[in-house]
Amino acid sequence: xxxxRIIPAHRGLQQxxxxxxxxxxxxSALGLGGLxxxxxxxxxxxxxxxxxxxxxGGVITEVIYALGLQDRIVGIDSTSQFPPEALKEKAxxxxxxxxxxxxxLSLKPSLIMLxxxxxxxxxxxxxxxxxxxxxxxxxxxxxxxxxxxxxxxGTAIGAAAPAERLAAQTRAHFDELATLRAGLARKKRIxxxxxxxxxxxxVGGRNSSADGIIALAGGINVADAIEGYKPMTDEAIxxxxxxxxxxxxxxxxxxxxxxxxxxxxxxxxxPAASEKRLVHMDGLYLxxxxxRTPMAARDLMAAIYPEAVIPPLGTAATP
Amino acid sequence: xxxxxxxxxxxxxxxxxLIAGRRRTGMLAVIGLGLACLFLTIVAIGQGAIAIxxxxxxxxxxxxxxxxxxxLEGRDVLVVLNxxxxxxxxxxxVGAGLAVSGALMQGLFRNPxxxxxxxxxxxxxxxxAAATIVLGDRFLAGSMMKLPFAALPAGAxxxxxxxxxxxxxxxxxxxxxxxxxxxxxxxxxxxxxxALTGLLAFWSDDRQLRDLTxxxxxxxxxxxxxxxxxxxxxxxxxxLLMPLLARGLNGLMLGEAExxxxxxxxxxxxxxxxxxxxxxVGASVATAGLIGFVGIVVPHLIRLCVGPDHxxxxxxxxxxxxxxxxxxxxxxxxxxxxxxxPIGIVTATIGAPFFLWLLLRRTSLIDV
Numbered sequence: 241x242x243x244x245r246i247i248p249a250h251r252g253l254q255q256x257x258x259x260x261x262x263x264x265x266x267x268s269a270l271g272l273g274g275l276x277x278x279x280x281x282x283x284x285x286x287x288x289x290x291x292x293x294x295x296x297g298g299v300i301t302e303v304i305y306a307l308g309l310q311d312r313i314v315g316i317d318s319t320s321q322f323p324p325e326a327l328k329e330k331a332x333x334x335x336x337x338x339x340x341x342x343x344x345l346s347l348k349p350s351l352i353m354l355x356x357x358x359x360x361x362x363x364x365x366x367x368x369x370x371x372x373x374x375x376x377x378x379x380x381x382x383x384x385x386x387x388x389x390x391x392x393x394g395t396a397i398g399a400a401a402p403a404e405r406l407a408a409q410t411r412a413h414f415d416e417l418a419t420l421r422a423g424l425a426r427k428k429r430i431x432x433x434x435x436x437x438x439x440x441x442x443v444g445g446r447n448s449s450a451d452g453i454i455a456l457a458g459g460i461n462v463a464d465a466i467e468g469y470k471p472m473t474d475e476a477i478x479x480x481x482x483x484x485x486x487x488x489x490x491x492x493x494x495x496x497x498x499x500x501x502x503x504x505x506x507x508x509x510x511p512a513a514s515e516k517r518l519v520h521m522d523g524l525y526l527x528x529x530x531x532r533t534p535m536a537a538r539d540l541m542a543a544i545y546p547e548a549v550i551p552p553l554g555t556a557a558t559p
Numbered sequence: 560x561x562x563x564x565x566x567x568x569x570x571x572x573x574x575x576x577l578i579a580g581r582r583r584t585g586m587l588a589v590i591g592l593g594l595a596c597l598f599l600t601i602v603a604i605g606q607g608a609i610a611i612x613x614x615x616x617x618x619x620x621x622x623x624x625x626x627x628x629x630x631l632e633g634r635d636v637l638v639v640l641n642x643x644x645x646x647x648x649x650x651x652x653v654g655a656g657l658a659v660s661g662a663l664m665q666g667l668f669r670n671p672x673x674x675x676x677x678x679x680x681x682x683x684x685x686x687x688a689a690a691t692i693v694l695g696d697r698f699l700a701g702s703m704m705k706l707p708f709a710a711l712p713a714g715a716x717x718x719x720x721x722x723x724x725x726x727x728x729x730x731x732x733x734x735x736x737x738x739x740x741x742x743x744x745x746x747x748x749x750x751x752x753x754a755l756t757g758l759l760a761f762w763s764d765d766r767q768l769r770d771l772t773x774x775x776x777x778x779x780x781x782x783x784x785x786x787x788x789x790x791x792x793x794x795x796x797x798x799l800l801m802p803l804l805a806r807g808l809n810g811l812m813l814g815e816a817e818x819x820x821x822x823x824x825x826x827x828x829x830x831x832x833x834x835x836x837x838x839x840v841g842a843s844v845a846t847a848g849l850i851g852f853v854g855i856v857v858p859h860l861i862r863l864c865v866g867p868d869h870x871x872x873x874x875x876x877x878x879x880x881x882x883x884x885x886x887x888x889x890x891x892x893x894x895x896x897x898x899x900x901p902i903g904i905v906t907a908t909i910g911a912p913f914f915l916w917l918l919l920r921r922t923s924l925i926d927v
Contacts (some may be wrong), residue, residue, distance in 0.1 A: 315897060335899025337766065338773050340780055342642050343897030345634060346608035357766055362781035370637050468764040 264406055293397060294344050297355025300377055301326050302530040303393045312359035315347040316391045317358075317519045322532075325480045341366035353396060355379050372481060381452045381529050383414035384470075387444035390531060407533055413534030414555045420541060420550060421458040428544050428548050430459035431512075434469050436496060443472040449527040454486070456537035458546050474506030483511050484544055566687055585871040589793050592878040596651075598887075603647045603885050605641065608896045612636045612818040620644075646782035649790065650888045651863065651881040653779070653847050655838040656794040658880020661830045661854030662861075662872050667809035668738050674855040675840040677745050678721035678833055679726040682752035684844040685775065687718020688833040692770045711774075712786070712845035716793075719826045719841030722748060727833060728757050738815075776901030777848035779888050786846050793842040798877055804832055805869035812867065852906045863917055883910060 269418050291312040303322035304310055313523045315331040317339070333344050336355065341363040344352060352366065356379040359541070368374055375396035380389055387407045394403015432444035432454060444450025445466030452494055455489045462480035463472060472480075489495060498516035512518070521543070525536045534553055542550040576644070606618050619639045622630040631640075632801055660675035668677065675681065690755060691714040730741035760771060807828035810818035819825050857879040865871050887905040894900055 293851050318898070331897055332895075334895065335769065335773070337769055338778075338899075338901075340608065340892065340897065340899040342638055342892070343608040343899055344636060346610075359782060362783060366637075366642060368639065368785075370634055470761070558894075 263419070270394075292348055292350045294333060294347055294349040294352045295320060295379060296333065296352065296353065296377065298322065298336075298341055298524070299389065299392055299528055299530040300353050300355055302528060302532070303390050303399065303403070303406070305399075306406060306531050307394065307399055309397060309399055312397065314349060315344065322528060338361045341370075345370055351375060351395070351397065353377060373470045380531070381405065383389040383411070383417075383450060383456070383534075386529055386531070386533055387411045387414070389529075410531050410534060413538075416553050417456060417534050417537055417541075420538065421456075424458045424541075424545060424548065427458060427460050429462045429481060429482040429511075430454045430457075430484050430486055430544060431462050431476065431477065431480060432486045434488070435476065436501075437454075441472050441474070441477060442469055443477075444469055449529060450486070452539060453526055453537055454532070456524070456533070457540035457544060459540075460486075478509055481511055484517040484519060485512050486543075487520050487542070489520040526557065567744045569640040569862065581868070584867050585868070585875075587866070588861075588875055589878070592735050596878050596882045599837035599882050599885050599889070600647055600651065603650070603889050606889060607638065607643055607892060611639065613706050619789070626791050639678065640812065641784070642782075645784050645787045646779050646888065646915060647885055648786055649782040650779050650885040652787075652794050653792060653843040653850070654880040654884025655798055655855060655877035656843050656880070657850065657853040658842050658857035658876040658883070659797055659873055661838040661880075662869070662876040663801075663804065663808070663836055664854070665858055666811060666869055666872075667829060668742055669812065670742065673742075675836055677742065678836055678839050678840075679722040679745050679752075680746050680840040681757075681844055682749040683722020684715040684719035684841060685849060686722075686752040686756050686759075686914075688715040688774055688844075689763075690718075690769055691713065692774065693759045693767050695711060695761045712792065714843045716845040719844055720837055722752065722869055723833065723837035723841075723924070727830075735826060736833075738829070773901055773902075774848045775923050777850035777903040778891070778899070778901050779884075780899060781846065790842045791845050794839045798838040800831070800835060801873040801877070802870070804828060804874055808832075835902075848901075848903070850884070850903050850906060852903070852910050853883055854908050856881060860917065862912060863921070 256467070262531050276543040292314045292480065293304070295304065296317040298319035298321055301313065301316050302322050303321050304313060305326060310326070310329070313326075313330055315333045316326055316329070317333050317336040319336050320330075321324050330345055333339055333347070336358050338360065339358065344363070344367060351373045351403040352367055353375045355377050356465055358364065360378060364374075375392075377389060377392050377396070378385070380386060387410055388403050390403055390407040390410060391400070394400045394406070397403075432443040432450035433447075434444055434450070436442075443463040443466060444454075444461070445468055446461070446464045448468050450469075451461045451464065462482045485501065487496070496518075501514040501518055505511055519540075521536070524533055526540065528536075538550060538553050582842075604620075605611075605613050615635060616639055618630060619636055622628070623640055658676060661673070664673040664675055664677050665671060667673070670744045688711055695710055695714075709740045726744055727736065727740055730736050730738070759775045760768060763771060807818070807823045807825070810821050810823040811828070812824065814819070815825055858876045861872055861875045861879055865875060883906060884902070887902050887909055890909070891902045891905045894905075
């Protein structure tokens, strides 16, 4: 953690051991210099190979891991949360929109892959000046977008054939999903609840990734009057009358129970409350829009329509 | 705090000794801080995520100076000349600019809490930056967002200036500017600007919100020669003209009317100081985002050590601010390598406990 690295320096400064300010300033200057020297060593000994990819964009990491080519990755951004081992195995270059040019270059990449919106632009222009090959990947949130994305990632890393197979498989899953969707009798109304901070509901509106997955799963997003992820008033939630509430499962903190949620005034009288229909799903699985998305949509569909028989997609088991 | 006033019984020679002593401390401090600043600059150019031998760094710098292009090959050249050097220079410039602005504002407003944000630059710039981040995609042509000195810094700079101008006009009647009015109006305008910024944050999508958060924590990451050449002429006047203001600010410590009777052109000093600060802070905020703490704490730190004489305070603040920012940037760049930490986090975590320690060590309370 960054914090734990800063603390020792402070302790040194807070000890009233020297009277003069100049000494203290000198010490912190020396400390900073020393810190810099100690951090400069790793990475220096690494040899240059043609397959050193730095990825900025979680879905790109997911696809490369799905292709089994993760050995070619040397660095990933902090949104690369799936598979979970990725952030443990690879160097973290920070948040996808706050990359550091020198940090990325220090990994000696031969290819830098950027999802839409990776930045900041200054860092990206420095990276392209450095002469490293840069591949930009469009982050589509539709079935067609996901398929194109997988193929584009494959082409960029020189694995077009296996990526094409993964893309075709994903497309087949999406088609199967569409058939399942067509078989649904009555579409149910879904509310995606991003968070419930202090009892205030933050919901997934129109053009959000939650909206996309609800549509794929054959549900109706009741918050489609709102754009993106925004707070929604209690009364509007009551008026929207969702048949089910969908939330992301949080592995590190308490997940609100159906009893707790439907005891809240806004949620007490909605249709979902009668059978306490609250579903938690893994956030990355649900909203990642990668190769797992058809399966996630299928699982969500099964959760929304428990009375219907929703078979697993294809021959592959759901992850 | 005030210059130590001798009790009536103390002979005037004691006062002379005291003043001479202060001057000597001051000279030593200028030399010491100057050397420390130079040292930090060298460390900052030599260190980074990519390990480059000190010899090679020196070689690259020399080759650039002598125009010997044969040695200027390879990725390390790009790193030293196009990433680190402009970044360190920007850090020196912005740090010095912010700290001197803070010292000027505290002198002008005779208020220890005055910081560069007080003339409305920061809040205006923040509002304009938020507007560019959130509404830019919708209202500006794509090409505008990709210019080297792009829409965000240009917008932030203009926003800062407009807001300062508004504040100046509100507080000026009949050729006289009231600093008290300006202080209060600044609080009101700041609240309005942050309300509008909040509204923009409400409208923003997730990505824009992240951008907004990162921007408000500041970073020197976007430094480039283009930015430096645009920003330097805007910040340098403040650093070059500060000797002109020092005597006037010393006079103002006695009070506005008293300074006027001493023959100090009070109104001209106010207008000049506000203009220079607005330009320098506007340019700093535009290129490096909101970097708190430097403007308010560095001048106080210097005052605690060498006293309130602006002739020393201003240049020492410049050195101190430059050092704090370049030092903080070294930490920001190296601590989570290969990512980097927003610099505002580092300036405050390094500086605040240090400053508190200084305050606690003092036996007496501070009055400005």
